[in-house]
Amino acid sequence: MHDLVIRDGTVVDGTGAPRRAADVAVDSETITMVGPGIGRGRREIDGRGMLVTPGFVDIHTHYDGQATWDPYLTPSSWHGVTTVIFGNCGVGFAPVRPGTAPYLINLMEGVEDIPGTVLAEGVSFDWESFPEYLDVLAAAPKVMDVGAQMPHGVLRFYVMGERGADHAEVPDAAEIARMGVLLEEALHAGALGLTTSRTTKHRARDGRLTPGLSASEPELFGLAAAMNRAGRGVFEVNSDFGPGDFEALRAAAAVANRPLSVLLLQVNNAPDLWRKTRAQIHAARAAGLSVNGQVGCRPIGIMMALETTSHPFSTHPAWTAMEALPPAARFQRLERDPQLRRVLIEELPDDEHTRTIGQAFGRTYVLDEAYDYEPHTSSSLAARAQAQHRSPWALALEALMANQGKGMLTHTFENYTEGSLEVVREMLVDEATIMGLGDGGAHVCTICDSSSPTFLLTHWARDRSRGPQLPLEFLVRKQTRDTAAAYGLHDRGIVAPGYRADLNVIDFERLRLCKPEVVYDLPAGGRRLTQRAQGYRHTFVAGTETLCDDEHTGALPGRLLR
Ligand SMILES: [Zn+2]
Numbered sequence: 171m172h173d174l175v176i177r178d179g180t181v182v183d184g185t186g187a188p189r190r191a192a193d194v195a196v197d198s199e200t201i202t203m204v205g206p207g208i209g210r211g212r213r214e215i216d217g218r219g220m221l222v223t224p225g226f227v228d229i230h231t232h233y234d235g236q237a238t239w240d241p242y243l244t245p246s247s248w249h250g251v252t253t254v255i256f257g258n259c260g261v262g263f264a265p266v267r268p269g270t271a272p273y274l275i276n277l278m279e280g281v282e283d284i285p286g287t288v289l290a291e292g293v294s295f296d297w298e299s300f301p302e303y304l305d306v307l308a309a310a311p312k313v314m315d316v317g318a319q320m321p322h323g324v325l326r327f328y329v330m331g332e333r334g335a336d337h338a339e340v341p342d343a344a345e346i347a348r349m350g351v352l353l354e355e356a357l358h359a360g361a362l363g364l365t366t367s368r369t370t371k372h373r374a375r376d377g378r379l380t381p382g383l384s385a386s387e388p389e390l391f392g393l394a395a396a397m398n399r400a401g402r403g404v405f406e407v408n409s410d411f412g413p414g415d416f417e418a419l420r421a422a423a424a425v426a427n428r429p430l431s432v433l434l435l436q437v438n439n440a441p442d443l444w445r446k447t448r449a450q451i452h453a454a455r456a457a458g459l460s461v462n463g464q465v466g467c468r469p470i471g472i473m474m475a476l477e478t479t480s481h482p483f484s485t486h487p488a489w490t491a492m493e494a495l496p497p498a499a500r501f502q503r504l505e506r507d508p509q510l511r512r513v514l515i516e517e518l519p520d521d522e523h524t525r526t527i528g529q530a531f532g533r534t535y536v537l538d539e540a541y542d543y544e545p546h547t548s549s550s551l552a553a554r555a556q557a558q559h560r561s562p563w564a565l566a567l568e569a570l571m572a573n574q575g576k577g578m579l580t581h582t583f584e585n586y587t588e589g590s591l592e593v594v595r596e597m598l599v600d601e602a603t604i605m606g607l608g609d610g611g612a613h614v615c616t617i618c619d620s621s622s623p624t625f626l627l628t629h630w631a632r633d634r635s636r637g638p639q640l641p642l643e644f645l646v647r648k649q650t651r652d653t654a655a656a657y658g659l660h661d662r663g664i665v666a667p668g669y670r671a672d673l674n675v676i677d678f679e680r681l682r683l684c685k686p687e688v689v690y691d692l693p694a695g696g697r698r699l700t701q702r703a704q705g706y707r708h709t710f711v712a713g714t715e716t717l718c719d720d721e722h723t724g725a726l727p728g729r730l731l732r
Contacts, residue, residue: 172211173197173713176675179217183665184224184650186643194222196671199712203667217675220707221642224650224663225252225314225672226623229431229604230406230464232282232612233316234262239292239693241311241726246610248702248720249624252672252711253731254610255657257319259408260367260382263293264303265328265352271295273335273374274324280375281367282612283479285696292693300352301359304730312728313716315672317657319406320356322366322393323381325349335374337383346389350396357397360732362657363404363428364393370410387418394426401427404657406464408433411443416450423459430454431656434463434597435470435607441587444597451602462656464606465597467626468543469582472616473699474534476501476575477688479615482566485523488513501575504567515563530581531555531562536569537578539685543629544636547589551579578686591629592637598630598648599640604656605649614698618686621701623649628681642678659731671713674706681705 174196181192181204193208194201194217226249233243233256246254256262261281263274271293279286297303300320307318326334326341329348333339341349353364372380397403405423409415409432416432423430432451436444447463454461474481477497483489488510492500503510518524527534531552535545547553551569555562569577585594597603610620626649631642654663662670686701702720709717714727 172202172209174213174215174671174710175208175211176215176217176222176673177208179220179222179675181222181665182643182646184647184663186647189221189643193217194665194673196673196710196713199671201665201667201669201671201673204665215675215708219677219679221674221676221678222665223250223646223674223676224665224669225674225709225711226250226649227253227653227659227663228608228610228620228623228649229255229653229657230258230606230608231256231610231620232258232261232278232284233610234318235278235284235289235293236611237307237312237316238294238310242313242722243316243610245618245620245700245702246608247313247709247717247722248706249621250674250676250706250709251314251623252709252716253315253317253654253659253662255317255319255362255731256611257321257361257363258365258406259372260321260323260365260380262318262321262324263295264297264300265325266295266298267328268298270327273327276375277323277381280377281372281380282609283616284612284614285692285694286375287694288692288696290694300356300361304360304732308730311726313722313726314711314728315731316728317362317731318360319363319365319404320353320361322364322385325352326381328352335378335381337379337381337385340386341389346392349389350392353393353396354400357400357403360730361403362731363406364397365406366408368407368409368415372408387421390418390422391425394422394428397426397428402658404429404431406431411447416447420450420454420459420461423454423461429460429462429656431462431464431604431606433607434465434603436585436587436593438583438587448600448602455602461602463597463600463603465594465603466585466607466619467594467598467605467622467630468591468619469586470584470607470617470619471543471580472583473537473618473686474570474579474581475577475688476570477697478699480523481570481579482524482527482563483514485521486514486519488517497575501571504571504575511567515561515567518563528562530583531566533583533586534566534579534581537580537686538572541580542633543625544591544634546636576687590636591634595637595640604652606653614692614696615688616699618699618701621683621703624681624683624703627676627678628683632678671710673708673710675708677705677707
């Protein structure tokens with residue numbers, strides 16, 4: 171008698187192999203049999219008409235803080251994710267000296283848009299070293315497995331003090347050696363990698379650029395040598411890929427003799443740069459290095475609603491004058507006062523934010539129930555306004571006020587320069603890429619792409635109408651075996667005997683993303699965007715059911731990966 175048998179499901183096993191009808195047996199935490207006619211289970215699940223997939227592995231998240239206060243790690247746990255890795259992009263919360271947490275909060279707040287008040291109240295900081303932080307994570311109850319990485323910006327600040335916060339400051343030989351020792355210690359204690367940011371998109375809240383932005387070869391090589399000594403860990407980098415950047419990172423990865431994983435996306439001011447980076451990745455792989463590009467599966471979308479961080483009117487004096495009011499009261503005023511609406515639309519402030527928004531209307535769309543994340547540019551706010559001979563600002567205000575003030579707009583600011591997802595398809599089919607831009611736990615009130623695992627399946631294998639779809643088997647592999655393997659997690663990501671029983675049972679016909687919403691459930695009453703899904707009948711983490719019909723069961727079987 172098995173502990174669990176999922177009977178007659180359609181198994182998409184994570185290897186890319188064609189789907190097949192099979193039973194899946196689980197005993198304790200492990201998949202023990204996959205095939206036809208398996209014997210009885212103490213619990214039986216009717217898998218007819220359901221997909222049975224490995225649990226999803228999301229390697230690019232920022233749950234560094236949330237993992238210490240929210241055992242459910244939403245939104246990811248609503249989307250079939252059973253393993254998350256955080257500490258990406260050079261930001262995080264360890265190591266930390268007593269009294270210096272405010273700088274780390276300032277860095278995380280600026281880079282990843284997690285409010286400082288939320289972090290100050292939510293993160294206990296009752297650790298100093300990275301191994302101590304890992305111990306706190308290990309002890310925290312959690313719905314899924316989590317893994318942490320050593321953030322370069324934080325390590326730099328710990329070793330160099332205030333100087334470390336300034337990317338132009340160069341560490342001396344002793345400081346580089348000290349960083350190396352701490353990194354090696356963290357990797358031995360269970361850190362899954364070293365991460366850094368070399369993008370000017372990343373600024374601390376105080377306006378300073380990210381600490382590792384211009385770290386030069388001696389510093390990078392010193393860290394790489396520590397990875398080499400430890401013989402473990404992935405080197406993750408978010409870079410603008412200016413001249414010489416990839417070469418320096420490639421050289422560091424060679425010194426480390428460890429995998430290099432870089433973010434790969436299309437930016438509007440250099441729409442073909444990602445192709446150059448991809449060619450560099452391919453060349454490095456051909457030379458025998460382990461390098462991959464982390465890609466997304468939809469436009470990186472800035473969400474705008476009356477309650478989000480940024481929206482078309484968020485710097486307008488008539489709006490900021492109402493900022494102290496609760497959201498419902500603001501909406502009532504908007505509704506009752508035509509003069510207020512006229513001022514918002516017609517008397518635009520002459521500021522950077524308003525200019526940027528105005529220029530982005532050609533890439534801004536109404537995000538309603540029907541929105542499919544691959545909109546025609548003819549449905550942009552700018553195009554609609556032109557067709558209707560109206561002001562795009564008027565349309566924007568109407569859209570935000572829809573649905574009792576809960577209406578939303580989305581600005582497709584990356585991965586959508588040409589107004590279609592063909593470019594993303596090109597990224598997805600490339601064998602040198604893995605799934606990776608979800609950013610769960612970050613950008614809490616501007617972006618909500620941690621729902622991407624669901625979108626990957628619904629859009630690319632079922633709903634896409636504007637171009638070719640992709641095989642379901644390939645997509646599942648991309649979010650399971652491939653992401654797991656990228657971090658050396660060879661015990662998961664495949665439905666086969668001997669693998670961890672991290673499993674999803676999905677009603678694929680019914681699978682859908684719900685509309686994003688703003689909720690106020692962060693520490694200190696902080697707000698965030700979240701997005702749920704429908705169609706996850708069951709999710710199992712190491713054989714324990716964590717989600718049933720899209721709701722948490724309350725079980726918290728997750729562990730820290732070391
Ligand atoms: Zn990131």
